[in-house]
Amino acid sequence: MLMVPGPSEPEPEVLTTLALPILPHYGEKWKAVYDDTTTKLQKIFKTDNDVIIVPVPGQLAVEMAVANLVPRGEEAFVCVNGYFSEMIVSMVEYWGGKPVVIRSGLGKAVTQDQVEEAIEKKSDPSGKPIFVVQNETSTGVVSPVEAILKVCKEHGMLTVLDSISAFGGMDVRVDEWGADYAIGYASKAIGGVFGAEPVAVSGDAWKAAKKNSDKIHTRFLNLNVWAKAIEEMGPWGHPHPSSMPTSIIVGLRKAVDLVLKEGLANRYRRHEEVAEFTRKSLGELGLKLFPDKRYLSNTVSVASVDPEVDKKLRGGLASRYDIMIAGGLGELSGKIIRIGHMGTSATIQAVSTTIAAMDAVLRDIRKK
Amino acid sequence: MLMVPGPSEPEPEVLTTLALPILPHYGEKWKAVYDDTTTKLQKIFKTDNDVIIVPVPGQLAVEMAVANLVPRGEEAFVCVNGYFSEMIVSMVEYWGGKPVVIRSGLGKAVTQDQVEEAIEKKSDPSGKPIFVVQNETSTGVVSPVEAILKVCKEHGMLTVLDSISAFGGMDVRVDEWGADYAIGYASKAIGGVFGAEPVAVSGDAWKAAKKNSDKIHTRFLNLNVWAKAIEEMGPWGHPHPSSMPTSIIVGLRKAVDLVLKEGLANRYRRHEEVAEFTRKSLGELGLKLFPDKRYLSNTVSVASVDPEVDKKLRGGLASRYDIMIAGGLGELSGKIIRIGHMGTSATIQAVSTTIAAMDAVLRDIRKK
Numbered sequence: 001m002l003m004v005p006g007p008s009e010p011e012p013e014v015l016t017t018l019a020l021p022i023l024p025h026y027g028e029k030w031k032a033v034y035d036d037t038t039t040k041l042q043k044i045f046k047t048d049n050d051v052i053i054v055p056v057p058g059q060l061a062v063e064m065a066v067a068n069l070v071p072r073g074e075e076a077f078v079c080v081n082g083y084f085s086e087m088i089v090s091m092v093e094y095w096g097g098k099p100v101v102i103r104s105g106l107g108k109a110v111t112q113d114q115v116e117e118a119i120e121k122k123s124d125p126s127g128k129p130i131f132v133v134q135n136e137t138s139t140g141v142v143s144p145v146e147a148i149l150k151v152c153k154e155h156g157m158l159t160v161l162d163s164i165s166a167f168g169g170m171d172v173r174v175d176e177w178g179a180d181y182a183i184g185y186a187s188k189a190i191g192g193v194f195g196a197e198p199v200a201v202s203g204d205a206w207k208a209a210k211k212n213s214d215k216i217h218t219r220f221l222n223l224n225v226w227a228k229a230i231e232e233m234g235p236w237g238h239p240h241p242s243s244m245p246t247s248i249i250v251g252l253r254k255a256v257d258l259v260l261k262e263g264l265a266n267r268y269r270r271h272e273e274v275a276e277f278t279r280k281s282l283g284e285l286g287l288k289l290f291p292d293k294r295y296l297s298n299t300v301s302v303a304s305v306d307p308e309v310d311k312k313l314r315g316g317l318a319s320r321y322d323i324m325i326a327g328g329l330g331e332l333s334g335k336i337i338r339i340g341h342m343g344t345s346a347t348i349q350a351v352s353t354t355i356a357a358m359d360a361v362l363r364d365i366r367k368k
Numbered sequence: 369m370l371m372v373p374g375p376s377e378p379e380p381e382v383l384t385t386l387a388l389p390i391l392p393h394y395g396e397k398w399k400a401v402y403d404d405t406t407t408k409l410q411k412i413f414k415t416d417n418d419v420i421i422v423p424v425p426g427q428l429a430v431e432m433a434v435a436n437l438v439p440r441g442e443e444a445f446v447c448v449n450g451y452f453s454e455m456i457v458s459m460v461e462y463w464g465g466k467p468v469v470i471r472s473g474l475g476k477a478v479t480q481d482q483v484e485e486a487i488e489k490k491s492d493p494s495g496k497p498i499f500v501v502q503n504e505t506s507t508g509v510v511s512p513v514e515a516i517l518k519v520c521k522e523h524g525m526l527t528v529l530d531s532i533s534a535f536g537g538m539d540v541r542v543d544e545w546g547a548d549y550a551i552g553y554a555s556k557a558i559g560g561v562f563g564a565e566p567v568a569v570s571g572d573a574w575k576a577a578k579k580n581s582d583k584i585h586t587r588f589l590n591l592n593v594w595a596k597a598i599e600e601m602g603p604w605g606h607p608h609p610s611s612m613p614t615s616i617i618v619g620l621r622k623a624v625d626l627v628l629k630e631g632l633a634n635r636y637r638r639h640e641e642v643a644e645f646t647r648k649s650l651g652e653l654g655l656k657l658f659p660d661k662r663y664l665s666n667t668v669s670v671a672s673v674d675p676e677v678d679k680k681l682r683g684g685l686a687s688r689y690d691i692m693i694a695g696g697l698g699e700l701s702g703k704i705i706r707i708g709h710m711g712t713s714a715t716i717q718a719v720s721t722t723i724a725a726m727d728a729v730l731r732d733i734r735k736k
Binding site for chain 2: 002004006007009010015016018019020021022024025027055056057058059060063067072087090091094095096187193194195196216217218219220221222241242243244245246247248324
């Protein structure tokens with residue numbers, strides 16, 4: 001059983017779609033599937049913005065935002081509170097931008113006040129991009145993205161929202177929050193399989209990419225190339241610049257159908273209840289939650305452990321119960337355990353099975 | 369029935385693997401699958417070089433070569449004889465390189481002599497990259513890649529071989545030919561599903577990427593980031609910098625198993641025989657082959673048509689027989705039809721069904 005913060009087990013109905021005869025990535029039939037999928041994804045993003053599906057890993061969908069919105073030599077703000085937000089700093093550097101890092105301690109979130117302070121130091125933050133990770137799976141922290149994005153929009157900035165590990169499990173409101181480039185995910189809280197990521201692109205983001213045309217040093221990740229493909233090849237059912245993993249997207253559509261059938265509010269409530277149950281259960285096992293209580297994620301729970309327990313606990317769960325939970329990344333390696341409860345794993349049953357197994361393994365560890 | 373030059377229908381046994389429970393993209397089980405897949409892919413590439421699997425569209429796997437091997441402001445040779453090789457010129461430009469184009473007419477291949485002439489004009493071609501597309505699906509032309517690569521290696525150049533539409537259907541010999549960065553494909557002549565591409569990387573290509581470190585302006589597509597991931601995360605079963613579409617790769621492994629079971633020599637002979645049958649049959653339908661006879665591809669056959677026939681023929685095949693063949697791209701739009709016979713569609717049965725349907729539709733068109 002996969003109780004990691006992604007991938008999660010796909011919905012069984014999604015897996016069966018994958019064995020269907022394959023669709024080519026162009027033509028009328030494909031256009032109907034693609035358009036239907038993006039239209040439904042708009043509902044999860046809560047946006048009227050265009051949604052495109054980028055057939056790359058999530059981190060490359062984030063890099064696509066960097067390539068388009070961070071002109072070489074110019075500044076980009078990055079809110080950093082863990083491994084995945086730290087990675088964005090590295091991406092900005094690779095693409096030749098100048099990261100302006102707004103950092104919080106691990107287990108905490110960057111606050112609205114910190115963001116306000118950082119951008120007010122600049123004479124003209126207007127038009128500059130800011131990157132915010134909604135849900136930092138490396139620490140189990142959810143950021144106050146609504147407040148942060150609001151401040152940035154007031155300053156006319158371009159906002160990039162990485163909702164990868166929230167999408168489908170926690171509320172995302174692209175239009176209300178003013179996210180110009182928002183990244184979802186197919187195989188975490190949605191219950192699809194990985195291989196293609198939905199991205200919501202605002203009019204301002206398309207415009208910024210157009211303005212940056214000469215400075216976007218990639219063909220495939222270039223939003224202008226996507227805009228051209230949508231315009232020129234869209235009519236014959238090929239609204240993207242390359243081939244597409246159509247099976248993955250047919251699976252994603254099925255997953256999205258199931259999400260909408262459950263209802264977004266119900267789904268978010270389910271994730272919230274399961275998260276609360278997980279936290280309470282971890283406490284009963286004598287484990288202390290790692291994150292600050294103000295910022296607890298509803299799709300991943302993180303507890304502190306010592307290195308000895310980390311190894312024995314994860315090893316025991318895997319070998320004795322075939323349950324996979326995650327350890328810490330980077331400097332938190334050996335210091336925390338991370339339990340994903342997203343999509344199919346966001347059930348009391350999945351979590352209580354995991355907790356029961358953890359209880360058994362921990363008793364053995366503590367006995368010795 | 370998909371009789372286009374990709375995607376081809378996956379092998380049925382591949383499709384059924386996709387419905388299996390999903391593997392996470394790390395850990396011992398995954399490492400075993402990934403290593404087994406890359407080891408078997410080495411046999412198709414005929415190489416001892418490292419094989420990595422890049423979870424992106426084929427064209428982005430080509431762009432990855434550009435990003436790593438074409439330092440900004442420097443020259444890169446590109447052999448151009450159609451839509452897909454032309455696209456590489458555009459990629460080199462996007463990444464800030466200076467393309468040196470070696471061009472042949474459409475329906476022809478760039479020759480060894482042309483390449484020799486182009487590189488001898490340069491005072492020092494050593495270390496410079498050259499890009500060659502083995503099989504140009506836009507025109508149905510196979511290039512004399514062995515001869516071209518040999519000349520380039522004699523000049524100490526870095527060779528990039530795009531074998532996307534040949535891989536699994538026509539011979540590829542990475543080590544013997546001296547290809548430093550060779551790109552295969554999962555869903556054309558192999559019979560897998562698309563979403564991840566195998567790439568064979570030579571020691572010289574890794575070294576060139578290392579030397580170019582400061583000039584590779586991407587994180588995920590950066591071979592140095594891959595090298596670091598392989599070294600640091602490989603031991604715990606994560607020899608790549610991001611998540612992976614494990615289902616697609618499990619499917620690819622099954623496809624590769626089927627390829628090796630058939631035997632490469634048998635498989636290439638099958639593609640050759642089916643290609644000859646297709647060409648002969650097209651002649652019997654009164655259609656003239658588009659490419660120069662010296663360079664006929666074994667995975668795609670291309671015939672000249674006039675725009676009226678193109679539209680009615682492809683439309684009739686689709687609506688009356690549910691058979692999809694392809695039309696021309698770019699300046700060849702309306703002027704040619706393209707029939708893919710690769711992997712599962714490289715059978716006398718699939719082609720003769722297609723030809724019989726074409727015969728019926730063409731008779732109706734000609735009657736009017």
